[in-house]
Amino acid sequence: MIRNSLIFIVLLGFATMMYTLYANFDGNTELNNVARFYANEQNIQDVGAANLVTAVVVTYRGLDTLGEVTILFLTAAIIGFFLKLQQANASHGEPKRKPSEIFETAARVLTPIIFVLGIYVFVNGHLTPGGGFQGGAIIASSFVLMLLVGQTGHFNSKLFNIIESISGVVFVFVGALGIALAGGFLDNRIMEMGTFGTLLSAGAIPIIYIFVGLKVGSELSNILGNFREVQQEN
Amino acid sequence: MINLIITLFLGVTMLIMAGVAIYHKKLSVAIIAAGVVSLFASVMYLLLAAPDVAMTEASIGSGLSTIIFFYVLNKIRKTNDSK
Amino acid sequence: MEYISIIVGLLLIIFGLWGVLTQKNILKIIIGFSLFDTGLHVVMVSISYVKGRTAPILDDTVSIADAAKKIVDPIPQALVLTAIVIGLGVTALMLAYAMKMYKQKGTLDISGYKELNG
Incomplete structure (x- = not known):
């Protein structure tokens, strides 16, 4: 009884806070100052990315992205370590039920298409909606489809680890080149800017985003592969 | 106007599904309901002019995290059976 | 429209x-955390919305010159983008711990975890 009333009081306090937040919100009609800086004509020309969200993620707040990718790497590493410990004293049970013929054929056809879509999404990250994170997630989902069919048997986490480490190193290296050749860390003006709105534009943004995509994709695949390995064993 | 109606519909469905996710007895139904909340949220992001966020939420929030939940549920059921 | 979505997010x-x-069930607790996450993201995206404007992507219809008058705020969107990915990592970590707890205790009910009572 006391516990329930405590929970109720906590929620009531929280709801009051939320209501204050709502009461002070009265629909924007103008951009605020920071956003106006990012949408400024001169600044858009300088960065050269048609998708402003990409410009913010990769260039203006690139350091955030670096930290974010590091957090994801740490989670993947902890999960791998944690589930490996569990596996050490587990024995293999009987093989699981085979997937149906229709599902197997459809998965075989769809896996490469989804994979190519993922690559398309992160190569065009600076022009269309999408980018490294979305592309990585799409690649991981094609990998899930592959795992569900059970083509791979034991999944090979070595390969993903190698891809992931190389992408991380290249990401930091391209960022550091910015210090040497342009204004600062993760500056994208180290290469030809190209014409605005074409595939080869926006300097180093496509390169950075491709490697972010590969890194996120391999990390998510690693997490999923680990969970799948554990749930297959008895 | 049509956007308003769609948003209202999405919001009401999301809240109902959130209730199902918390209170349904079967865990598999609760997990699916949480996935539906994410999926409808991604449509809402699209209406709020955020296609990037919509893509991320659709692929990660409702795809990958539902699959991880089901892997864990499956593992727990198997351990339960073998005991 | 942004009022409805902000109310939905807060609820x-x-x-x-x-x-x-x-x-009491640990998987239900993790589902609760993921609902909390989704609500937070909906609130942040609604705050970035500006009436009658389009997505912050420039093409033929939104030229560079009048970008500042036609697009919504890109910053909260960029923050939510990274927050969703981290949310998946955190959920996966919590689930791995839940799995370990189940293996050790044989129950998903948190009132069965007596050692944590202190």
């Missing part, structure tokens, strides 16, 4: 917290 946050505080 989702409260629902999620309610689930975390009242449920």
